[in-house]
Amino acid sequence: MISFEAVHKRYPTGREALSGVSFAVERGELAFLTGPSGAGKSSILKLIALIERPSRGQVLVGGQNTAKLPMRRVPEFRRQIGVVFQDHKLLQDRPIADNVALPLIIAGVARRETDKRMRAALDQVGLLGREKSLPVELSTGEQQRVGIARAIVAKPPLLIADEPTGNLDPMLAIEIMRLFKRLNDVGVTVLIATHDVHLIEQFQARRIVLGEGRVAAMTPAAPPVAAPLLA
Amino acid sequence: MSPSAYFSRHAQTLVGSLGRLAVHPVASLLTMGVIAIALALPLCLEVLLQNATTLTANWNEAFALSVYLDKPTGTTRAEAIAREIQARGDVAAVRLVTAAQALAEFRDSSGFGAALDALADNPLPNTLIVTPSPSASSPAGMAALKTAIGAISNVAIVQLDTEWVQRLVAILDLLRGVVRLTGGLLAAGVILIIGNTIRLDIQNRRDEIEVMKLVGATDGFARRPFLWTGVWYGFGGGVAAVVLVGIAVGVLSGPADRLAGLYGSAFHLSFLDARTIGATVLGSALLGWAGSWLAATHHIRAINPR
Numbered sequence: 001m002i003s004f005e006a007v008h009k010r011y012p013t014g015r016e017a018l019s020g021v022s023f024a025v026e027r028g029e030l031a032f033l034t035g036p037s038g039a040g041k042s043s044i045l046k047l048i049a050l051i052e053r054p055s056r057g058q059v060l061v062g063g064q065n066t067a068k069l070p071m072r073r074v075p076e077f078r079r080q081i082g083v084v085f086q087d088h089k090l091l092q093d094r095p096i097a098d099n100v101a102l103p104l105i106i107a108g109v110a111r112r113e114t115d116k117r118m119r120a121a122l123d124q125v126g127l128l129g130r131e132k133s134l135p136v137e138l139s140t141g142e143q144q145r146v147g148i149a150r151a152i153v154a155k156p157p158l159l160i161a162d163e164p165t166g167n168l169d170p171m172l173a174i175e176i177m178r179l180f181k182r183l184n185d186v187g188v189t190v191l192i193a194t195h196d197v198h199l200i201e202q203f204q205a206r207r208i209v210l211g212e213g214r215v216a217a218m219t220p221a222a223p224p225v226a227a228p229l230l231a
Numbered sequence: 232m233s234p235s236a237y238f239s240r241h242a243q244t245l246v247g248s249l250g251r252l253a254v255h256p257v258a259s260l261l262t263m264g265v266i267a268i269a270l271a272l273p274l275c276l277e278v279l280l281q282n283a284t285t286l287t288a289n290w291n292e293a294f295a296l297s298v299y300l301d302k303p304t305g306t307t308r309a310e311a312i313a314r315e316i317q318a319r320g321d322v323a324a325v326r327l328v329t330a331a332q333a334l335a336e337f338r339d340s341s342g343f344g345a346a347l348d349a350l351a352d353n354p355l356p357n358t359l360i361v362t363p364s365p366s367a368s369s370p371a372g373m374a375a376l377k378t379a380i381g382a383i384s385n386v387a388i389v390q391l392d393t394e395w396v397q398r399l400v401a402i403l404d405l406l407r408g409v410v411r412l413t414g415g416l417l418a419a420g421v422i423l424i425i426g427n428t429i430r431l432d433i434q435n436r437r438d439e440i441e442v443m444k445l446v447g448a449t450d451g452f453a454r455r456p457f458l459w460t461g462v463w464y465g466f467g468g469g470v471a472a473v474v475l476v477g478i479a480v481g482v483l484s485g486p487a488d489r490l491a492g493l494y495g496s497a498f499h500l501s502f503l504d505a506r507t508i509g510a511t512v513l514g515s516a517l518l519g520w521a522g523s524w525l526a527a528t529h530h531i532r533a534i535n536p537r
Contacts (some may be wrong), residue, residue, distance in 0.1 A: 049445070051536045079447035089442045105445045150446065207233050 001027040001158055001189045007057035007211075009043050019213040020057070025191055026205075030184040032200045033193040035210035037054055041193035044210075045162050048191070049083050050074050062158065068143060079107055082188075083170070084161035088143045090135040096122070096146055097131035101187070103154040121153040122146075125179060129214040138203030141172040148179060157181060161192045167201060241455070248459035259467075262428050266421050267469025270515060273414035276475060276502055280406050286498055287399055294368055298359040298380055299388040308385060309357040315361065315383065319365035320479040321376055326360040333358060356387065370397045418518055421468065425461050425522030433457060433530045445536045449529070457527040460522055465519020469512040477502055 009018040016038045025031045033041045046052040047059050051068055057065045062080060062169060066214040069077055090099050101118040109117070120127045125145035135143055144164060151159055161180065165173035173196065181203060184190045200207060209217040298316070300309055309327055315326045328336075333355040338344050363376055371402040373391055381389045433440065440453050484500045491498035503511070 049443070049536075075444070075449045075452075077447075078445065082443060089438075090443065092440050093444060102443065105240065106443065106446060106448045106452055108236050111239060152235070230340045 001025055001029070001062060002191060003058070003060040004044070004047075005060070007047065007059055008055045009047065010050065010055045011052050017213055018047075018054075021148060021210075021213070021215055022057075022147060022153075023208050023215055023218060027183070027189055028187050029189045030203070030205040032205055032208060033191060034195060034197060034200060034201075034206045034207055035216065036195060038212075039210035041195075041210055042162055045083075045160050045191070045193055048158075048160055050077060051082055059166040060125065063127050071077040073095075075106075079103065079154060080156055080158065081155040084144075084147050084151045084159070084164045086163035086166040088135070088147040090143060090146060090150075095132050096127065096133055096138070097203060099135065099146055099185075099216070100149045100153050102150060116147075117153055117155075121149040124152065124182075125149045141169075141176070141198045144168065144172075144176055145179070148176070152183060156188070159191070161190070163194055165196060167195060170199075171197045174202065177203060240419060241459075244455050245459050248456045249463055251456070252460065252463055257473065259464075262424070262464055263467035263471055265424055266464060266515065266519075267471030267475055268469060269417045269420050269424070270472035270511065271479075273410055273417055274472055274503065274507075274511060275479055276410045276413060276477045276499075276505060277404065279408055279478060280403065281503055281504065281507070282498075283403055283406070285501065286496075287403065292362065294373065296361040296363070296373070296377055296380065297388075297390040298386055299390070300357045300359070301385045301387045302356050304357055304385045306357060309359065312383060312385060312403040313359050314360055316380060317449055319376075319379070321364050321372060322361055323364040324362040326362075328358045330355045330357050330359060341470055370400065418514075419520045421465070422516070422522040422525065425464050425519050426526035429457050429523040430530055432460065433527060433534075437534055440531060441536045442536050444534070450531050453531050453534075454527040456522075457531075458523050461519040461521075461523020461527075462516050463519070465522070466516040468519070469515025471517065473503065473508050474509055 003023050003164070004023050006017070007018055007021045010016045019215050020046065021040065033044060035041055043052065045067070046203075047054055048061055053067055059128065061077075064077065091102070097115075097118055100121055101114050104114040106116060119128060119131070122131065127142060127145055127149065130138065135146065138146065144167075148164070149163075151161075159180070164180070165176050168176060177192075177199060180190050180192060192200075207217075207219040208215060209219070294517055298312075300312065304312075306327075306329055309329070313325045313327050330353045334347065334353050337355070338347050361376070361380065363373055367373065367376055377389045377391050380386060440448075443453050480500055480502045487498070487500040
């Protein structure tokens with residue numbers, strides 16, 4: 001589903017964020033990108049979502065070489081990826097329903113179908129009934145769940161998340177991670193960037209450890225150290 | 232996307248953009264007010280032009296050619312000539328003033344009755360007053376008619392003074408040019424005003440546009456609400472401009488009527504016709520669309536998710 005081949009990313013400021021990064025995430029896999037701040041986690045996610053393009057090397061997403069994708073096809077490409085942000089990136093002046101339905105509205109889905117899928121997505125994240133609330137009326141954890149609902153509402157085959165639990169307390173963080181796990185269980189490929197090593201130890205998933213813009217280690221999926229939390 | 236979904240989304244955006252304007256009523260009304268004032272100037276000139284055209288059209292009806300027949304031409308031949316001229320398509324009416332009628336009128340109006348009695352015979356010829364049809368009331372049409380009538384036998388003189396008509400038509404043509412030029416310049420001004428307002432709106436909503444693009448919105452999708460906002464600005468400005476001109480006509484109508492009365496005219500200052508009003512409002516909305524399209528296309532393309 002995702003393949004990085006000797007990818008370099010140098011920003012206009014001259015900072016080299018990635019230096020020859022290579023890894024792959026298979027279809028239907030749950031994987032964590034981890035490492036300290038500045039290791040290149042966010043840069044990798046930006047390259048996947050085509051927010052940035054690689055300076056060198058190849059990024060393949062769903063078999064598509066992103067470097068060769070013309071600008072006019074970028075929106076269509078992004079609709080195939082659900083993205084969850086640490087800061088949620090919700091439209092503050094729009095109710096939750098509009099925020100979640102946005103990808104469907106953009107895709108031109110009929111109104112009735114949009115409403116149905118928006119409610120289903122909110123139900124999945126436990127927020128059904130809060131459609132009319134504004135983001136500011138929700139807690140940080142609830143806002144994050146709205147962000148997840150928006151990311152999954154169009155049923156994308158790939159979900160990427162950048163520090164989705166960064167601002168959450170431990171219990172809420174585990175709740176959010178369980179949500180990602182449930183999505184992965186139904187076939188969605190999930191790649192999560194996080195620096196919270198203790199949190200990801202509780203999930204059976206492969207870890208791609210980054211350090212100074214390189215892949216420092218790749219660990220195979222291991223049994224969770226706190227299996228009861230996944231019950 | 233199906234056509235019904237497409238139009239449904241546009242309708243939603245149309246209403247939504249109006250709602251956004253209502254959130255900031257003062258700012259929205261100020262923008263529409265500036266547009267209205269910019270459009271009111273050429274509209275006022277158009278009112279002036281339409282009224283002047285109406286006035287001169289009425290004058291055209293009074294334009295006539297005086298056709299003096301040869302002195303010996305009798306009344307029977309004069310009536311035959313009158314019928315011949317009347318049969319022309321470019322003639323609205325022909326009136327025969329016999330030599331006797333002309334002398335009687337001259338006697339009544341001149342006060343030379345006693346002197347005229349001393350004349351051995353009537354020195355005045357039979358005369359035809361020819362009123363051209365409206366289509367032939369232009370200087371060129373009247374000149375052609377004059378030539379044609381002058382070629383009829385027994386016609387001595389065809390008299391027509393069209394110089395002042397030509398001057399008037401030239402003035403009206405100049406005024407039309409001024410209206411077009413002013414209208415064009417101010418239309419460009421309206422496009423710039425709306426474009427700049429939309430540019431500021433886009434800057435204020437940059438985060439929202441970034442989020443939209445992150446979840447797969449095309450530039451066209453992100454541009455849509457701004458286009459409708461521009462249309463609303465233009466529409467509102469156009470309606471307000473028509474209202475402003477209506478107020479101006481209402482204020483000036485009384486003094487104009489009094490001035491016309493002093494010249495013995497029943498002229499009344501008229502408001503814009505329905506077609507001009509419709510064209511103004513529709514054109515203004517289109518200017519709004521053009522201004523917002525220019526600004527939104529350029530500035531939204533430049534916004535990329537970070």
